[in-house]
Amino acid sequence: MSILDRKLRRDLGHLATQAVAIAMVMASGIAMYTMALYALHSLQTSQTNYYQKYRFANIFCNAVRIPADLMPRIQALSGVSAIDQRVVFAALLDMPNMAEPVAARLISWPDSGKPRLNDLFLADGRWLDSERSDEVLASHSFVAAHGLKLDDQLEFVINGRKRRLQIVGVVYSPEYIVQIQPGSLLPDYKRFGVFWMSHRHLSAAVDMQGAVNDVTLTLERGATEAAVIEAVDELLAPYGGTGAYGRDQHVSHRFLEDEIKQLTIMAWVSPTIFLLVAAFLLNVMVGRVVALQREQIAVLKACGYYDWQIGVHYLKLALLIAVGGAGLGLLFGYWLGQNTTRMYAEVYRFPVQQGSLTGTIVWGSLLISIGSAVIGTWRSIAAVISLPPADAMRPATPSNFSTSWVERIGLRWLLPQIIRMLLRQIQRQPIKSLSTVFGMAMALAIMILGSFSLDAIRYLIWFQFDYAQRQDITVVFNQVTEHDVVSELKSLPGVSEVQTFRAIPMTVRHQHASRKISVMALGDEAPLYRLVNIKEQIVPTPPEGLVLSDKLAKILDADLGDRVQLTALEGTRHSAEIEVVRIITEYGGLNAYVSPQVLARWSHLPRTCSGAHLMIDSATTTEVYHRLKNMPQVASVNLKGAAMRSFEESFAANILTMRLFNIIFTVIIAFGVVYNHARISFAEQSRDLATLRVLGFTNGEVTSILLGELAILTVAALLPGCLIGWGLAAMLVWGMDTELYRIPMVIEPATYWFAMFVVVVAAFLSGLVMLRKIWALDMVSVLKARE
Amino acid sequence: MSLEPVFSTRQITKDYHMGDVVVRALKGVDVALYPGEFVVLLGPSGSGKSTLLNILGGLDQPTSGQVFYRDQELTTWNQRQLTQFRREHVGFIFQFYNLVPSLTAYENVALVTELVSRSMSPLEALKMVALEPRRDHFPAQLSGGEQQRVAIARAIAKRPAILLCDEPTGALDLATGVLVLEAIEQVNRELGTTTVVITHNAVIAGMADRVIKMSDGKIAEVEQNAVRLRPREMRW
Structure with a gap:
């Protein structure tokens, strides 16, 4: 060990507490960085591998009924690589441990072999026996949330008919890494489950023989997603296609991507703060050490040490602290990262969650810590290097003080000596x-x-x-229902208020921007689902015109008074321009609202509804749930805020x-x-x-x-x-x-x-x-x- | 001169522990200081004069022996009482002035006058050392001699019972040193403050009423001067 290094060791010993304090700040920054990057890397590699291995589709389309003979035409579209057809159907599930009906999604599974896209990972049990009509594969998240076992039987209400189905396998799907019930913002693995059932038997149960209602496809390399979507939409329009969409609109993918986006922000914001603070602290500390050791620096230079040697000597002091902190931070960050990844596994269901401390993370951490040490100390180091030895031999000029600005504005005589001293100290x-x-x-x-x-x-x-929402539950029907369902719902025991709604899939377009969304016509029976503006004021649905949620308005660049084009993706596929009359505040999804009158006039159809919001007396909740489970037209029941x-x-x-x-x-x-x-x-x-x-x-x-x-x-x-x-x-x-x-x-x-x-x-x-x-x-x- | 001493010590010793070695800085010192007296404590470095001064000023406690301020025994007091004692009765002057750099000359003096009720005004004290015109200067803007005179003003502003000066001219050139000594002598004469000056410069001894020579932790010799010289009359 050279003499200078020995000096360094002793200097560090004298500064121990301060050095540890700074190293801890550095360690915190590196820990946050490592944690975020570790989790990010884990999510991204798990996602990429999963999508690839299990053939996650690029484009998703739903329609009312697509005849089987349309498939070759979809396959023949330019840019389409592989297609897969399915029946997807919403059902209710009567779980013995829960009063409320649980929403289920049933997806058909090929009777022989595997699907071409969106394959499943079988975690437990076996695949379906196509000869048997009472078997399902259940999503792992649902099975885990309810503590279910293989061979457990579940009671479904499919298309108004009760069916007992047995779980024969537990699976993971790349389509449902996050499982979110339609109409909900967040995953709730207890109240929403996904199940796969033999194609033959599901088709029979929902009257879909010879047809499907869901097509997914992958793209050829170099194909334009938008062009394929447009072509598919055109093909499916006569069959009630509700608009194809890419991965960017796919809920599970979207949710995961948003998490990745957040993590990326987190990987930079917090560590930057910590490292800036650490750099400042090093600046102050090394500056002080250099000032104190002025005479020593002079002696070293007089003895013949090169300027750079002495510069490096002081830089080493900062680097030792920084790298020590980085090492500690890496260990802690690795531990935090593993825990975060474990926490993610609660929400993001991958068959295998990968994660490792990559070289990029380790070297990145070291580089960043070294960088912040250099940035923090370069001023002091430069001063060391440029200090002429003769100058350094003389003591530094005495500290120069002046009166503080607080005193100069005339408060001088109000302040006791001690306060003046410390004010000047701060200002100096x-x-x-x-x-x-x-x-x-x-x-x-x-x-x-x-x-x-x-x-x-x-x-x-x-x-x-x-x-905003005063209803207790929201019921969604299997299909569009006549408006007189209101009286039926109102007659249920304990239902005090009912507000129907009609949701129509539409394309909204303004200038060059467009989105496929559900436009909602809110019934005027009772104000349960209320629209609220940015000032938290209730906005009644205006009799004329269109109400946009703020995010949608922003995406469309549409303001009050602008005319927005709406094209229905079902029925007559009518198109019209409507003026934006209100913009409301919403924190989930993209929504637009019109009055039922506007909708009726515009679509030339009698008033119908696709669901209803209900307010129920808490004493009769169980009874209402029981009755809803037995109503054939009920496809799903959402408990307000339950998922959240x-x-x-x-x-x-x-x-x-x-x-x-x-x-x-x-x-x-x-x-x-x-x-x-x-x-x-x-x-x-x-x-x-x-x-x-x-x-x-x-x-x-x-x-x-x-x-x-x-x-x-x-x-x-x-x-x-x-x-x-x-x-x-x-x-x-x-x-x-x-x-x-x-x-x-x-x-x-x-x-x-x-x-x-x-x-x-x-x-x-x-x-x-x-x-x-x-x-x-x-x-x-x-x-x-x-x- | 009254026969009642302001300060007196009985057989005080002081040990310093330097690692395993015990250094005995004072080896049984008996000394008495009388009101208005100007005493020069003379001796080579390491002879124990600073240690004695620190003990008299309540900065340090002896290992054994007793110290009396008038009829009170300092050696039985705790830190709080010693602080109170310094605050009211002792003026210190140091070789390196020890002014607070963030306070002006005036404020450095006011620092002390704010603590004690029967003090003189900071201006009065600065006038005594002829530094009134420099009152608003910060220490960095004053010469060494000026800084030391501010230190004297600070020490005397509280009208202390005793003025303890540790090598007050040690960091100054000859001419400036004379100015500083004149200021100390003037304070002693006009205010009648018992004054102890530590020095290893034998010439300064001519100013004193009494010269106490120390060597190796003991009082070697005490001399009474028949005539006190003015600082200007001393020859280096």
């Missing part, structure tokens, strides 16, 4: 003081960023399920764990920043403080100078921290703004207060650690030393 080293304020503000911002999602979810639940609530419940523990980590990270930053500042201030001022002690100042009075400075800086960081936290949250909201869902930008005051509390406590703790040092100040020896 603006970079150091600003670094500390910045670091503390970032700690606060990280805390706010990490906790606001809970506020947002709570607000979302309130907005969507307590305020069960999601929140199952993730409550995870959210708490995340929150704990958040607090830990915040405390690490805040403690590290304040401690670093306090140590350096203490070192710089220990002579002054000792002088004051000699002059008769008490320990308490001397302590108040140093801690007062920290207190002022901490308080100064609170407002910027809240603002930055708000800004970061806004950035995240923006980043997570997808067609599937949006997160409301809501941060409760309590979140700000709690974040400030955590930061203040962390600052206070590092103040306490300093207290011991101040009280142990050796007056005699300090006075002997020259400044």
Whole structure:
């Protein structure tokens, strides 16, 4: 070990606590980075491999009834590589442990061999026996959520008829990595299950012999998705095609892609903050070390060491701390990543979830930590290199102070000496003081960023399920039903209010933008499902014109007064232009609303409905569920907010764990920043403080100078921290703004207060650690030393 | 001169532990200081004079022996009482001035006058050392001699019972040193403050009423000067 390295080792020993504090901040940043990239890599490779191996389709189409002889024509379309045809049917499931009917989706499975697309992974049991009509394969998520076993029998209501079917196999599907019931925002594996049944028997059960209602296809290399979709739509239009869509509109794929997008943001935002703070801390610490060792630097240069050797010597100090922190961060991040991946497995069902600490992650972490160390210290290192030895031999010019601006604006005589001292101290080293304020503000911002999602979810639940939607359940019918179903529903015991709706798949187009969505005609029987504007005001459905949700309006670039073209994807396929008369706020999906009168006039059809919202008396819920299960026209029953609530419940523990980590990270930053500042201030001022002690100042009075400075800086960081936290949250909201869902930008005051509390406590703790040092100040020896 | 001493010590010793080695800095010192007296403590470095001064000023406690301030025994006091004692009765002047760099000359003095009720005003104290015109300068804007005179103003502003000066001219050139010594002498004369000056410069001894020579942790010799020289009259 060279002499310089020996010196380095000892210097590091003297700086141990400070070095550890900075390394911890560095480690936190690298841990977040590693965790996010690990999870990202795991999701992406699992997804890619799964899609490839199990032949996940590119384009998905539904229609009312597609005759079998249409298949060769679809296959012959230019750009189509492989096609697969199925019967997909919504059914109800009567689970003995649940009062409410469970929504099921039945998908036909080839009677011989495997499907050409969207293959299944058999996790347990066996494949279907096409000779038997009472067998199903069940999705793993549903089986796990209910604790079901092979050979368990389930009671389905298929097309109004009860059927008992037996689970013979448990499967995973690339189409249902996330399983979300139509009309719901989030997965709820207890209330929605997917099942596969022999093609022959399912077709018979739903009167689909000789036809299918679902076609999926893959594209040839180089084919244009939009062109194929257009061609398929044209072919399927006469058969009630509701519009083909690509993976980008596929719910499971979309959900997974959104998670990947979020993770990508996360992999950059939080680590950037931590590494910036670490760079600032290194800057301040190495700057201080270099200032203290001025004379040593001169001696080394006088002895004949090259400038660069000495520069490298101080750079090594920063690098050791950075790389040490990175190593720790990698280990912790690896552990966090594994846990996150495990947590993801609760929602994202892959047959095999892959994950490994790749070389890219490891080298990336090291490079980033080294980069931030170099950025943080280059100024001090440059000063070391350019310092002429003769200059360095002389002591540095004494610190220059001036009156602070607080005093200059005329408050001078109001301030006691001690306050003046600390104000001038803060002002004399603006970079150091600003670094500390910045670091503390970032700690606060990280805390706010990490906790606001809970506020947002709570607000979302309130907005969507307590305020906008007053119904208890939503019933969807198998097929469009006459409007007089209202009286039948109203006659159910305990149903107090009924509001029908008619959802029609349509293409909405404005200028060059278009989307395939469900346009909803809300019945005027009772205001259960209410439209709400950005000011949280209820907007009645206007008798004329179109109401757009804000996200849809934005995508279409349509404003109030613009005329939007609507083309129905069923029935007469009528097309018309309608004026946008209201824009409302919604956090899920893309929606448009019209009044039933507009719809009737426009489609020249009698008033019909595709479902109804019901308000029911809680005492009779079980009875209502029982009756609904036995109504032949009921295809599915959605419990308002059940998915959101069960999601929140199952993730409550995870959210708490995340929150704990958040607090830990915040405390690490805040403690590290304040401690670093306090140590350096203490070192710089220990002579002054000792002088004051000699002059008769008490320990308490001397302590108040140093801690007062920290207190002022901490308080100064609170407002910027809240603002930055708000800004970061806004950035995240923006980043997570997808067609599937949006997160409301809501941060409760309590979140700000709690974040400030955590930061203040962390600052206070590092103040306490300093207290011991101040009280142990050796007056005699300090006075002997020259400044 | 009254016969009641302001300070007196009885057989004080002081041990320092440097690793495994015990260094005895004071080896049983008896000394008494009287009101208004100007005492020069002379001796080579390591002779124990700073240790003695620190103990008298309440900065340090002896290992054994007793220290009295008038009729009170300092050696029985706790840290809080010693701080209170320094606050009210002791003025310190150091070789390296020890001004607070973030405070102006005026404020450095006010630092002390704010603590003590019967002090003089900071301006009065600065006038005594002829630095009133420099009152709003920061230490970095003052010469070494000026800084030391601010330190003197700071030390005397509280009208201390004793002024303890540790090598007050050690960091200064000759001419400046004389100015500083004149200021100390003037304070001693006009305010009647008992003054102890530590030095290893034997010439300064001419200023004193009494010269206490220390060597190897003990008082080697005590001399009474018949005539006190003015700093300008001393020859280096």
